Amino acid sequence: MTQLEKLLNKITDKTYTIGIVGLGYVGLPLMWTFHQVGMPVIGYDIDEKKVENLKNGIPYIKHLGK
Numbered sequence: 771m772t773q774l775e776k777l778l779n780k781i782t783d784k785t786y787t788i789g790i791v792g793l794g795y796v797g798l799p800l801m802w803t804f805h806q807v808g809m810p811v812i813g814y815d816i817d818e819k820k821v822e823n824l825k826n827g828i829p830y831i832k833h834l835g836k
């Protein structure tokens with residue numbers, strides 16, 4: 771099996787963990803979308819307040835999480 775096939779299989783069976791750097795207006799909805807379809811996803815951000823709020827379930831983009 772090629773590396774590409776292995777990657778595609780991991781995406782298909784949702785065992786591929788996606789990393790998103792920067793949870794702003796692009797990164798946060800992207801992370802939410804992957805989460806909603808069941809993909810493991812880890813988000814990174816240097817803004818500690820933003821990270822703390824997200825950990826507490828407080829998104830700054832209001833329609834997310836509804």
Ligand SMILES: NC(=O)c1ccc[n+]([C@@H]2O[C@H](COP(=O)([O-])OP(=O)(O)OC[C@H]3O[C@@H](n4cnc5c(N)ncnc54)[C@H](O)[C@@H]3O)[C@@H](O)[C@H]2O)c1
Pocket residue numbers: 791792793794795796797814815816817820
């Ligand atoms: N918003 C758009 O419509 C749009 C369109 C095209 C391209 N882009 C590009 O996409 C990128 C993100 O845009 P955005 O609107 O989401 O910006 P944003 O300012 O809303 O979010 C950026 C996030 O990245 C974080 N960040 C900055 N440096 C970091 C680092 N070293 N490690 C981890 N996190 C870091 C910031 O704290 C912030 O939360 C930018 O490069 C922007 O130019 C945005």
